[in-house]
Each structure stands twice: as structure tokens, then as C-alpha cells.
Amino acid sequence: MRVVRAKHAGVCYGVERALDMAVVAMMDEDDTHTLGPLIHNPTVVKQLEEQGVKVAKSVDDIESGIVVIRSHGVEPHVMQQLKDKGLTVIDATCPHVAKAQRSAGELRDAGGTVIVIGRAEHPEVKGLCGHAGERAVVVADVDELPDDLIEPVGIVVQTTESKEKLEAVVEAVRARGIEPVVKNTICFATRQRQNSAADLADEVDAIVVIGGKNSSNTTHLYDICKAHCERSYFIERVDEIDPAWFAGCETVGVTAGASTPDDQICAVVDYLETL
Structure with a gap:
């Protein structure tokens, strides 16, 4: 394999x-x-x-x-x-998070509503809301947009979110006749990992995603891989791997979230190569 x-x-x-x-x-x-x-x-x-x-x-x-x-x-x-x-x-x-915080503050100073795209319970999002002020509204996806948006409307996004989610929220706001001020604060490393994972998932029979189950960016990687490859598996440690997952596989991909050190990735690759 x-x-x-x-x-x-x-x-x-x-x-x-x-x-x-x-x-x-x-x-x-x-x-x-x-x-x-x-x-x-x-x-x-x-x-x-x-x-x-x-x-x-x-x-x-x-x-x-x-x-x-x-x-x-x-x-x-x-x-x-x-x-x-x-x-x-x-x-x-993280410098990218600090930049997102500054962007949230700029939108706050402009008045109106600041839409923060991300998970409300995530510490980065809590920090962004602290900089965005009292009119911050957190949405995990487009379905959570409130009915009333006080203009002007600004949009800032958790650095580990997907560009598809950002684009969907922006389009939904525009559909209401509002042109938002958009701060695309998704970091470059996140986009790189997401695109790379999608490309690899298209090419392999199965793929393993390594990272903390509490990691937002790793969860997004897994979701992306799952959309491209049905046999996608999310693990934190090498000892979670079940060899039965790869029955009949000729190629297996490995990707990892932005909080996963190289030694953890190597341990998984080394083990898979023994199967």
C-alpha cells in the first residue's frame, strides 16, 4: 500500500x-x-x-x-x-489572528453590525467578538444570519474557516440589498492545507486526517476530505488507526491540521507503510 x-x-x-x-x-x-x-x-x-x-x-x-x-x-x-x-x-x-482582531476593531469603529463567521464557542471567535464590540453577531453558517442587520455591515472571519462559507455569507447579505465591508481574514496556511487536502483526497482510496478533535482547522480538513473521499478518518494519535479501514486500498493519503507537529505525522506515515 x-x-x-x-x-x-x-x-x-x-x-x-x-x-x-x-x-x-x-x-x-x-x-x-x-x-x-x-x-x-x-x-x-x-x-x-x-x-x-x-x-x-x-x-x-x-x-x-x-x-x-x-x-x-x-x-x-x-x-x-x-x-x-x-x-x-x-x-x-498568531499574527494572522492579531490581524483579524485589528480588522474587527476597524469594522466596530465604522458602526453598524459586525458579522463574525465562526463557531461561537471557539476562543478565537470570542477574541474577535471582544474586538468587534457590542454589535458583533456570530454566525457558524449562512442559516444563522439574523433577520435584521443594522447598516453599515462588516464581515470578519475566523482564520481557520473555509472560503466557501465566507462567500456564502457575503452573497446572502448582498441578496438583502446590503453591500458589506468584507475582511477576508482566512489565513494563507489554512487555504493551502484545505486545497492540498482536497486535491489529495481526490487521488487516493482512503485518507487519514491527524489533529486534535477540538481543532477547528483540522475538523474543516476532515469535512473537506470526506466530501472528496468517502473513506476519510479523523484521528489524534497513531494508536487509533484500525488496519481494517484500508482493506483493498492501494493508496492512502495523510494530511494534518495546523496544530499537528511533524513527529505525529511521521508516526502515522511510518505505521501505515507497515500495513
Whole structure:
């Protein structure tokens, strides 16, 4: 069985940067925390904890030391709370997310409604809403658009969302006779991984998608692969693989979310090559 790795897969610049910043912080200060999981990869977060980087659920859980802001960013008031407590803050917000936050603030200052496309419970979206202000409206898809939209209307999007979802929301708003100000804040790495996964899924008999089940970008990768290849499988660890999945397969593809380190991808590729 031939195993083919996607051209673009695995850790992106923003995640790698956040990991590097956390490791440096840990080396400088024993009392190091992240506010929420640094990235959406349970295996990596556990490894960081074993090295001494503690995961705090809230600002109230941190009394001293260094706080590393997760790659997804936080709301402005959370950043202020940390500073008010006199904590040392290292901002590991992904630069693409930071750009999206600035875009949300610009739309807020223009007045009207700011549509934030993404999952309301996702930390990045919460951060975007914090920058977008009181008139922010979160929609996971076009069906969640509210009936009344106060003009002007601006649109910003979670960096790991799909361009198809953004385009659908934009067209739905235009259909109401409103021309929105659109900030396409989907990051380039996300688009690369999505396009690469779709291309590979068209060419193989089955495909394995690696990443945290709590990872938005990996979930989107899986959905894209599933639309192109029925035998698509979403795993976090190599030991989740069932060899029976690949019965009769000549080629198997492998892709991974932007929070998946290369060693996790290699472990899956190496195992599949033994089947």
C-alpha cells in the first residue's frame, strides 16, 4: 500500500511561534502558565504540562509568574485583567489572528453590525467578538444570519474557516440589498492545507486526517476530505488507526491540521507503510 503525504500539512507558522515562545518562557520562569490550551492539540499540551507549563482555565487561576497568551488570542478585557494583576504577559497570539482582531476593531469603529463567521464557542471567535464590540453577531453558517442587520455591515472571519462559507455569507447579505465591508481574514496556511487536502483526497482510496478533535482547522480538513473521499478518518494519535479501514486500498493519503507537529505525522506515515 502506497502512502502519500499532502503537500501542505501540519504545524503552521503561528502555532510553531507560540510553541517556541512557551518553551522560552518556561526556561526563564518556573511559574509559567498558558491561559487555556496554547494550541488545539491535546498531545502537545500534555507534553508542555509535563515540562512545567501549567494550563489555567481563567485569569483567577493565576496569581504569579508568566502568562503565555494562547495562539487563538483573547478579548481585550482579559489582557487588561492580566496586566492589572501585575503578571508578566507574553502574547503568543498568531499574527494572522492579531490581524483579524485589528480588522474587527476597524469594522466596530465604522458602526453598524459586525458579522463574525465562526463557531461561537471557539476562543478565537470570542477574541474577535471582544474586538468587534457590542454589535458583533456570530454566525457558524449562512442559516444563522439574523433577520435584521443594522447598516453599515462588516464581515470578519475566523482564520481557520473555509472560503466557501465566507462567500456564502457575503452573497446572502448582498441578496438583502446590503453591500458589506468584507475582511477576508482566512489565513494563507489554512487555504493551502484545505486545497492540498482536497486535491489529495481526490487521488487516493482512503485518507487519514491527524489533529486534535477540538481543532477547528483540522475538523474543516476532515469535512473537506470526506466530501472528496468517502473513506476519510479523523484521528489524534497513531494508536487509533484500525488496519481494517484500508482493506483493498492501494493508496492512502495523510494530511494534518495546523496544530499537528511533524513527529505525529511521521508516526502515522511510518505505521501505515507497515500495513
